[in-house]
Amino acid sequence: MTAPAPARTTVGIVGAGPAGLLLARLLHASGIDCVVLESRDRGYVEQRQRAGILEQGTVDVLRESGAAERLDREGLPHDGIELRFDGRAHRIDFPALTGGRRVWVYAQTEVVKDLVALQLADGAPLLFEAQVTAVEGAESAQPVLRYTHQGVERRLECDYVVGCDGFHGVVREAIPAGARQTFERSYPYSWLGILADVAPSSDELVYAHSPRGFALLSMRSPTVSRLYLQVPNGTDPADWSDERIWDELDARFALAAGDWKLARGPITAKSVLPMRSSVTEPMRHGRLFLAGDAAHIVPPTGAKGLNLAAADVTVLARAFTGLHRTGSTELLNSYSATCLNRVWRAEHFSYFMTSTLHTAPEQSPFDTRLQLSQLDRIAASPHAAAELAANYAGLPLV
Numbered sequence: 001m002t003a004p005a006p007a008r009t010t011v012g013i014v015g016a017g018p019a020g021l022l023l024a025r026l027l028h029a030s031g032i033d034c035v036v037l038e039s040r041d042r043g044y045v046e047q048r049q050r051a052g053i054l055e056q057g058t059v060d061v062l063r064e065s066g067a068a069e070r071l072d073r074e075g076l077p078h079d080g081i082e083l084r085f086d087g088r089a090h091r092i093d094f095p096a097l098t099g100g101r102r103v104w105v106y107a108q109t110e111v112v113k114d115l116v117a118l119q120l121a122d123g124a125p126l127l128f129e130a131q132v133t134a135v136e137g138a139e140s141a142q143p144v145l146r147y148t149h150q151g152v153e154r155r156l157e158c159d160y161v162v163g164c165d166g167f168h169g170v171v172r173e174a175i176p177a178g179a180r181q182t183f184e185r186s187y188p189y190s191w192l193g194i195l196a197d198v199a200p201s202s203d204e205l206v207y208a209h210s211p212r213g214f215a216l217l218s219m220r221s222p223t224v225s226r227l228y229l230q231v232p233n234g235t236d237p238a239d240w241s242d243e244r245i246w247d248e249l250d251a252r253f254a255l256a257a258g259d260w261k262l263a264r265g266p267i268t269a270k271s272v273l274p275m276r277s278s279v280t281e282p283m284r285h286g287r288l289f290l291a292g293d294a295a296h297i298v299p300p301t302g303a304k305g306l307n308l309a310a311a312d313v314t315v316l317a318r319a320f321t322g323l324h325r326t327g328s329t330e331l332l333n334s335y336s337a338t339c340l341n342r343v344w345r346a347e348h349f350s351y352f353m354t355s356t357l358h359t360a361p362e363q364s365p366f367d368t369r370l371q372l373s374q375l376d377r378i379a380a381s382p383h384a385a386a387e388l389a390a391n392y393a394g395l396p397l398v
């Protein structure tokens with residue numbers, strides 16, 4: 001579908017990932033004019049295999065924005081996860097430990113499809129294959145997005161620009177280097193992720209610590225499993241035959257009692273993802289705002305990436321709504337500080353889950369004992385488990 005290409009708008013949104021699409025939905029609901037520019041085509045954006053877990057707060061905001069009809073029908077509510085270590089299984093019960101919060105298994109691909117469909121049906125303009133090449137006047141009262149759409153160079157005048165353009169986007173780079181600071185960490189391992197046409201072997205997600213490295217059992221539906229294996233950085237998925245993957249998963253999920261079996265099925269997708277933590281501060285410069293992966297990324301172990309993106313744009317939409325209704329810029333002024341508070345909590349939790357469950361290449365037996373002691377503590381102490389549950393199910397939006 002080809003939408004008309006407007007020349008000016010109130011909020012120019014770069015990127016139609018979960019952050020850009022949800023922001024557009026929330027602004028539309030408040031009667032605020034916006035335009036979304038997305039460099040890829042619709043099929044690519046809707047098929048890109050990424051996150052799978054939605055926090056309670058993300059589901060709440062999708063419901064508020066009218067985008068949860070299919071999620072409520074097809075999403076799988078989960079009340080806990082299993083931690084598997086030292087050949088033992090321990091369940092973390094989210095509602096019991098958090099006063100009723102839980103998570104949903106509903107893939108990012110489906111969230112994006114639902115939001116795109118709503119946007120094209122009754123939302124603000126959403127242009128695919130519209131690549132933003134430059135942000136001009138970052139410090140002026142009227143920033144301009146230059147973009148190429150269907151081979152034609154165009155410009156969009158905006159009152160505000162929001163970079164929802166992911167980790168490799170252009171909006172962050174438009175903020176002068178002296179006005180931003182980036183904090184980063186890389187990890188000495190990656191994930192090999194697969195999709196398989198087989199019913200998940202567990203009703204809930206299983207996070208496994210093993211002497212052979214980390215493994216995660218997740219799912220996309222009652223008939224599709226999503227599984228991950230820790231692999232060395234630089235791994236070529238082609239080096240992993242289907243049989244090698246299943247054998248390795250078996251070994252890492254093994255229980256001492258020997259009574260658990262992983263069901264195998266045809267593998268339909270295989271990819272390797274690197275792990276990185278990164279935060280850029282502040283998340284605003286003049287009339288430019290950053291949201292989601294454009295401002296921060298986390299290693300996937302805590303399932304936080306998509307949820308942080310949803311939290312950012314919820315805060316930002318409230319701020320634009322405040323401006324629209326009362327003329328006050330107070331919430332826009334506190335946007336960066338409000339988001340960074342939650343971002344750093346999620347950064348720590350993602351780092352904690354990652355470093356507690358993975359085996360680093362140079363890991364000493366001492367380090368492994370520390371990991372197992374930490375996992376034992378979570379299994380033995382409701383206080384330690386409650387801290388994990390609160391972070392995993394997602395802290396309420398302040």
Ligand code: FAD
Nearest residue numbers: 015017018019039050051132165166292293303304305306
């Ligand atoms: P994105 O989804 O990256 O969307 C950004 C959009 O901007 C893209 O559509 C891009 O095409 C567009 N764009 C970029 N540059 C331009 C431009 N110049 N002009 C116009 N458009 C542009 N999180 C988890 O919680 N669990 C996971 O298992 C998990 N797996 C992941 C696997 C991979 C390979 C990656 C990259 C991320 C994964 N994440 C995962 C993180 C999660 O998917 C992201 O946090 C989430 O997508 C963030 O949403 P976003 O809208 O901020 O960014």
Ligand code: DHB
Nearest residue numbers: 051052218300301302303
């Ligand atoms: C999935 C990904 C994660 O990073 C995670 O912690 C849990 C689930 C998933 O893709 O299903």
